[in-house]
Amino acid sequence: MEQERTNRNCPLWGTDTCARLNMRACRSCPANDKDARECDDIRSDVDTLYSFLPEEGVAALFAGEECTLCRGERKGKRESYGLFDMGHADPRDRKKKGLNLFRKKIYGFVIPLQFGACRDCRRRFQLIGWLPMLTAILILGAALLAVAQEPVAQSLRNVWRGLPLLVMAMAAVLSYLVGKALTKVLRARFNRVTFMDLRDHPLVQRMIALGWESLVEDRYPQPVFTRKRLGYGVGTAAPAAAEEKNQR
Numbered sequence: 620m621e622q623e624r625t626n627r628n629c630p631l632w633g634t635d636t637c638a639r640l641n642m643r644a645c646r647s648c649p650a651n652d653k654d655a656r657e658c659d660d661i662r663s664d665v666d667t668l669y670s671f672l673p674e675e676g677v678a679a680l681f682a683g684e685e686c687t688l689c690r691g692e693r694k695g696k697r698e699s700y701g702l703f704d705m706g707h708a709d710p711r712d713r714k715k716k717g718l719n720l721f722r723k724k725i726y727g728f729v730i731p732l733q734f735g736a737c738r739d740c741r742r743r744f745q746l747i748g749w750l751p752m753l754t755a756i757l758i759l760g761a762a763l764l765a766v767a768q769e770p771v772a773q774s775l776r777n778v779w780r781g782l783p784l785l786v787m788a789m790a791a792v793l794s795y796l797v798g799k800a801l802t803k804v805l806r807a808r809f810n811r812v813t814f815m816d817l818r819d820h821p822l823v824q825r826m827i828a829l830g831w832e833s834l835v836e837d838r839y840p841q842p843v844f845t846r847k848r849l850g851y852g853v854g855t856a857a858p859a860a861a862e863e864k865n866q867r
């Protein structure tokens with residue numbers, strides 16, 4: 620991965636903070652063109668964020684060749700990354716805020732978690748994500764095909780004029796319920812081999828204990844899968860030893 624950290628005049632150049640910010644280039648860095656005092660603020664922000672992280676950091680999620688979404692001893696081979704953002708309130712903000720009853724939750728810090736994901740784990744999440752839509756298409760499609768047959772529609776109308784419409788409405792409700800039930804059953808089954816609830820993941824659990832939470836309020840937040848992981852920004856720096864292997 621090309622890095623152009625060339626500004627040796629920067630007060631942060633070559634420091635821990637520089638490594639933690641992990642910017643592609645000095646010109647895209649928040650410390651770019653800042654004076655020493657502003658750089659101190661940046662350093663303090665980064666230090667605060669890191670003080671909320673588990674000691675081992677988050678790089679272990681993506682640095683190895685193995686899937687970190689697999690449960691148990693046997694891990695699949697990493698072939699993509701599941702992205703999941705977590706946020707942390709900045710305790711220093713409390714002083715500034717005052718009464719903010721109607722203010723939406725604001726996070727002082729956000730960090731991307733990048734789970735190395737094997738093909739099976741990715742497919743399990745994707746299937747769960749598509750399941751409500753698939754059941755709706757199947758059940759509604761079947762109902763529509765049936766009702767669209769004139770003899771069927773006619774015999775329904777003979778009972779009551781609005782019955783064909785009612786059948787479609789019931790199919791919609793049914794597809795919703797079936798989708799929900801199927802999702803629940805499949806998720807429980809997948810959950811034996813994959814961390815389908817990311818909050819079960821040991822590292823995420825440690826982060827939750829330290830005050831982090833998911834940015835989305837969904838009970839089961841879905842990671843977003845990508846072939847290539849984020850290479851720049853806070854929380855994306857690979858451990859030095861794994862760097863070369865990882866960045867092919």
Ligand SMILES: [Zn+2]
Pocket residue numbers: 686687688689694695736737738739740741813
């Ligand atoms: Zn896996």
